[in-house]
Each structure stands twice: as C-alpha cells, then as structure tokens.
C-alpha cells in the first residue's frame with residue numbers, strides 16, 4: 001500500500017493529477033492500510049472503502065474510520081464489494097487500491113526480498129507459507145522470488161505453500177486437477193470462516209496465480225508451488241497453539257500453520273525444511289474468534305468445537321469472607337486494606353498451589 005500511495009504522491013507532485021479519490025474493496029485490512037496512507041496525503045488524496053457488512057471485525061473497522069476514510073458497508077461478501085469497486089473504477093476517475101492494481105503487487109514483492117536477505121540468500125530448504133484470499137500476497141511472493149532468481153541474487157527458489165480454508169477454497173480446488181490442460185477455474189460461494197479476511201471465492205489475482213505458478217515451477221525445473229486446504233477447526237487450534245508458543249498469530253496465521261502441518265503430513269514438506277509463515281494480521285484484530293472459542297459460542301456453521309486444553313478464561317477472585325474490597329474512587333485504608341491484600345494473596349497461593357517460604 002505504501003508503494004501504491006507513493007506512486008500517487010509522485011503523480012501529484014509532478015502535476016499529472018491534482019486530486020485523487022483512492023478506493024478499494026476490502027475484507028478489512030486493505031482498507032485500513034489504504035485509509036492510513038491516504039490520510040498522510042490529505043487534502044489532495046481522499047479515500048473511500050467498501051466493506052462487506054458484518055464481515056469485518058470491529059477492530060478492523062475502527063482503522064479506516066479512525067483514519068478518516070469514507071466507509072461504505074455493502075450487503076454480501078467481499079466478492080460482491082470487489083465487483084462494485086471494479087464497476088466504479090471503470091466508470092469514474094478514481095485510483096483503485098486493490099491488489100488488482102499492479103502498484104500493490106510490486107510493493108508487496110519486497111516481502112520475498114526481505115526473506116531472501118534474512119536467510120542470506122540461501123533458500124533451497126525454505127518453505128514460504130501464505131494464506132490465500134484475493135491472492136495478492138501469493139502472487140507478489142512468487143513474482144518477487146522469480147525476479148531475484150532471474151538476477152542471480154538467489155540461486156534456488158524456495159517452496160511456496162498456499163493455504164485455504166475448506167470454506168473458501170477456489171485456488172486449492174483449481175489445483176486439485178493434476179493435468180494443467182484440464183484445469184478449469186470455478187469461483188466458489190464462500191461459507192463463514194474464522195480466517196474472515198481470506199473469505200474470498202473469486203480471487204481477483206487468479207489469472208496472475210495461474211501464470212506465476214507455471215513460471216515458478218518451470219524456473220525451478222520441478223514443482224515448487226503447492227496448495228493445502230485446512231478445516232476451520234484446525235485454523236483455530238493452530239492459531240491458539242502458535243500464540244501459546246510466543247507468536248502473535250491471527251486466524252490467518254493459524255491457517256498458515258495448519259497448512260504447514262497438513263503439507264508435512266502429505267510429504268510435501270520435509271522435516272529439514274524451514275518454514276516462513278505469513279501471519280498476515282495482528283492477533284488482536286481477530287480476537288473475537290478466540291473469545292467465542294473460549295466461550296464455546298462459535299456458530300455451528302463454522303464446525304468448530306473448542307479443545308478444552310486450549311480454552312482459557314480469567315478467574316474472578318472475591319473470597320466470601322472478605323466483606324470490604326476496594327473500588328475505583330473508593331480505596332480501602334488501614335486494617336481493611338491489609339486484610340484485603342492478605343486474603344487475596346492467600347487465595348491466589350492456594351489456587352496456584354504455591355509453596356510457603
């Protein structure tokens with residue numbers, strides 16, 4: 001998004017345009033970035049974003065609102081918003097900020113360059129795992145590595161593993177057919193997914209994916225791009241396991257990890273491979289799904305049963321014999337306060353089974 005807005009800024013500075021309305025359809029995060037970068041460049045650039053009504057988390061929605069974009073909520077799913085935004089960009093003089101726009105893909109290629117740099121350009125044993133929605137990320141990643149490969153900066157191409165939920169899996173389904181000539185792309189009607197930002201049935205970058213996968217495998221001289229499908233249950237469980245191991249993974253990060261586990265079971269990934277997983281958003285943006293999982297309130301259409309070993313909840317402590325407790329604006333003092341502190345410490349010691357010193 002920085003790359004796209006920099007280009008618009010360049011056009012403004014060089015007098016090629018004077019006022020720009022930047023628009024995008026979004027499952028939440030594209031709009032956050034578009035609105036933020038556009039807000040740097042006010043008043044010449046204004047932004048408008050189209051979101052599927054009730055299919056964007058409140059945390060995601062707060063971002064374009066906070067950055068001052070005009071936000072439209074549209075009935076349907078992302079694919080419907082995308083069609084409207086495409087119609088707008090055909091009829092009106094606006095800048096389209098979806099990954100359909102090559103400015104976006106070109107900027108996103110830097111993800112591959114950074115991976116290459118971080119591994120000192122040795123990529124033969126790496127597998128880059130990426131959740132797929134509108135297929136911008138995976139296109140940019142393949143394209144970036146191909147460019148580094150063509151220049152000789154890297155001498156081997158890493159494996160790429162694209163992951164989709166079984167509730168939004170058009171790319172996975174396309175590649176189920178092993179014979180390239182017989183493959184036919186069929187958009188899918190998406191079902192609710194906890195990887196909500198990737199709940200896309202007709203990815204706008206599908207033609208790019210088809211072209212780049214072919215080029216990538218050809219350049220590597222063997223199959224190096226793979227696809228995996230995962231269940232909603234696996235997405236939630238692996239998100240929680242990732243976060244229990246020190247990561248800050250959102251549901252899409254969980255999807256990537258679940259995909260890696262699936263691919264390993266299928267023998268697509270070796271024990272010695274090193275995974276680089278794209279956890280596309282901050283965990284907090286999708287914490288509502290964690291809350292529902294912990295409270296066993298995920299709607300039935302997701303097919304998710306909480307694993308008791310992963311469920312967590314705060315414990316409210318108020319020993320019954322403790323009559324006086326502090327409250328905001330009503331602190332306790334003297335003996336009451338000492339009793340409160342001592343009883344609470346005792347109670348926590350007992351719950352945690354702590355040894356007295």
Ligand SMILES: Cc1ncc(COP(=O)(O)O)c(C=O)c1O
Pocket residue numbers: 027028029030099131132133134135136137138197198250252280281
């Ligand atoms: C958090 C998150 N993960 C994954 C995706 C899917 O990425 P792409 O649309 O590039 O495939 C998106 C898309 O907006 C996203 O916001």
